[in-house]
Amino acid sequence: MKHLNKLLVAVLMAMGLNAHAQDSNNPWAISFGVNAVDTRTSSGAGSGFFDQHFSQLFDAKDNWNILPSLSYIGVNRYVGSGFSVGLQGSVNKIDKAVYFRPTAPGHDGRGNVVTNPGDLMYYGIDATIKYSFQELIKSKVIDPSLSVGGGYTFLGDDSFGTVNPGAGITFWFTDAIGLELATRYKWAVAAGSGDNPGRNDYNGEIDTPSHFQHTAGLIFKFGGKDTDGDGIYDKDDACPDVAGLKQFNGCPDTDGDGIVDASDACPDVFGLAALNGCPDTDGDGIADKDDACPDVAGLAALKGCPDTDGDGIADKDDKCPTVAGPKENGGCPFLDADKDGVADKDDDCPTVPGPASNRGCPEVTSAALEDLKVQARAIYFNSGKATFKTGDKETPARLDAIKEILKNYPNAKFSIEGHTDSTGSAKINDKLSQDRANAVLNALVERGVNPENLEAKGFGSSQPVASNKTAAGKAQNRRTEIRHVGSKYQGKI
Structure with a gap:
């Protein structure tokens, strides 16, 4: 013992x-x-x-x-x-x-x-x-x-x-x-x-x-300590709290691109060493995360976007991407076909001269308005109806004339107004005048007038231009009128 x-x-x-x-x-x-x-x-x-x-x-x-x-x-x-x-x-x-x-x-x-x-x-x-x-x-x-x-x-x-x-x-x-x-x-x-x-x-x-x-x-x-369980002891592990790879001294490489997460600007996406681990989908040398156009090769100066015409303006911001032009002109050459001093790119009427205040379109003249008035009042309808007068061969010509006047003013707004005499109830006259104004608007749209430049209103018998006590006066009150009410740049009518 x-x-x-x-x-x-x-x-x-x-x-x-x-x-x-x-x-x-x-x-x-x-x-x-x-x-x-x-x-x-x-x-x-x-x-x-x-x-x-x-x-x-x-x-x-x-x-x-x-x-x-x-x-x-x-x-x-x-x-x-x-x-x-x-x-x-x-x-x-x-x-x-x-x-x-x-x-x-x-x-x-x-x-x-x-x-x-x-x-x-x-x-x-x-x-x-x-x-x-x-x-x-x-x-x-x-x-x-x-x-x-x-x-x-x-x-x-x-x-x-x-x-x-x-x-x-x-x-x-x-x-x-x-x-x-x-x-x-x-x-x-x-x-x-x-x-x-x-x-x-x-x-x-x-x-x-x-x-x-x-x-x-x-x-x-x-007795060796391996906190993250990656087989690399803490004393040799550069990332002891997160599992990693032996070749990276215990640090992880989540996306497997050979760049440790700590040095990888895009640790979750496979990328290139030259771009700190970030991908470059379009191969233009600019990492996708910094590329404003990651799917199409471009220039570093334009954040990875292309400039097809080489005018220094990225195609996505260039109003004329295939033709070089100054930046102040939106990348377009300064074209002014109608010689009105308004560049075509800003000119709503590039073939008709007009002031810059009206986007290059001509102002509606009093002569044009008088012509519209004459042509509109000469459009006749069947009695009590919103259809053009049967047998009247002049109405189509008058509508064509109105269309030719309006096409010169592509940015002007016009109101087509229907009026009746005092015969019948106000309710019936209001509806009839509105229907007749709509009929004229539709006929003009069919002829190519921009519907956004037109509106139709019916006033019934509320705005007579002559006495309803005589047949001649009633005839004058049964009319259609076209008025210039502004420009599409002046806000909603």
Whole structure:
């Protein structure tokens, strides 16, 4: 029970310390496996130090003490620049003690005699400083190392301190799991209970046995932090809070265009490196987000829009996109077919001279209005109806004459007004006058007059021009008139 308590103390101490891992990604490691103790090296046989200690180093069958179970455990921590520190607890049973006695029967020819000291229990607690050559040789699998440290060994009823130089090699199966092989020479620095330090008293006791201890076991690295779970440790992850790609140091590239989102002006759309990750649909070298015409190639000076006539005005804003013209003329050449000083593009009557105040159209003259009055009053209707008088061959000619007058004033507004005499009720006369005005309007529209320039109103018998007491007066009151009521630029009539 006393020996088991010592082993428990050793294991708890090993697991409780913060010690060596193999790299800075996973700063912690735990290792466990089997150990072998070789006491032959303390026997003194041989002609010198190296002959005594290394001539039969791997004679495991005759010299090694191996406990066929889990017999060591260690915890380690990486401290940087290839260095790590650790603590290891181990247990063994010594049933092969080698001593040097050339005169003893059964020696091995070099004076070494193997004896069983009575299954002495062996416990070790050892601290180590280790240097790994893995980064130096740039290998991901082979990890050679050298170490130095010290510890304390319990052997039977004795105990002593040791200084422990050592070497090892680890073969990594993955970034975090490996097979660890190591050896250390534990040089005893304190005498035991015997009277002949460093030798065997030929009675089965070992006084201060310096010895080799070899270990073989598995090592597991852990402790690395990967907040975003992308397989890249936070310390190497430029974007530790969002999952990313290894080639971008852990940063994401959402659109897969090879530009990390943080540097991508259009992170959700596949784009070009030359445009900071933004697309250019029309291939004009201007990113779609900055292109006012993203579907058609254009000029940078016009925000990606084309200028077909090369006048410096984008086609979408050019009133004459295929003919060059000044900006003040809307991109059109200054054409004035009627020579009225109003550019054709602004001239509502480009073939008829007119003042700029009337958009290049002529003002309605009093002569034209008088002609309209004469022609309109000469349009006759069937009695009590809104149809043109049957058999009257002059009415179509008069309507044609009115159309010819109106076409000279494309931006003028005209009101076609119907009037009746006082015969009949006001309700009937109002409707009849409106219908007759509509009939004239429709006849003019059929002849090509713009309906937007016309309106029809019926006034019944409310606006007589002569007395309704005579037949001649009534005849004058039954009339149609056309009045100029303004321009379409003067607002609604």
